[in-house]
Amino acid sequence: MADYPHMNFDKMLDDRMKFIKDISTQAPAGSKILEECLDIAELLIKKNSSYGSSYSHPINIFSKSDPKEQLNIRIDDKLNRIKKGKEYPSEDTILDLIGYLILLRTLK
Numbered sequence: 001m002a003d004y005p006h007m008n009f010d011k012m013l014d015d016r017m018k019f020i021k022d023i024s025t026q027a028p029a030g031s032k033i034l035e036e037c038l039d040i041a042e043l044l045i046k047k048n049s050s051y052g053s054s055y056s057h058p059i060n061i062f063s064k065s066d067p068k069e070q071l072n073i074r075i076d077d078k079l080n081r082i083k084k085g086k087e088y089p090s091e092d093t094i095l096d097l098i099g100y101l102i103l104l105r106t107l108k
Helices: 010-025 030-051 067-084 094-105
Strands: none
Touching: 010 030, 030 094, 067 094
């Protein structure tokens, strides 16, 4: 959104989606990449609607770490599961990892 500070959100979204749609047809895996990114965005937005911004405003009952450090811990946990090849059957560790990395970027 930094490229569109003067535009409203709807206009920015429309412009970016048109641009992304156009370039996705030019890339060999463009539609697959776009579909995965949209799936991740939908998941994160749904979770944010359900849980609020607990990742950026933790309640700090047990952990007194700041939001960035708490996300780094979650990322380490996911990387550890991938390294050990130990995933819960109902979990998508890679998807969770990507989600945490995106949330980490939103803290900038």
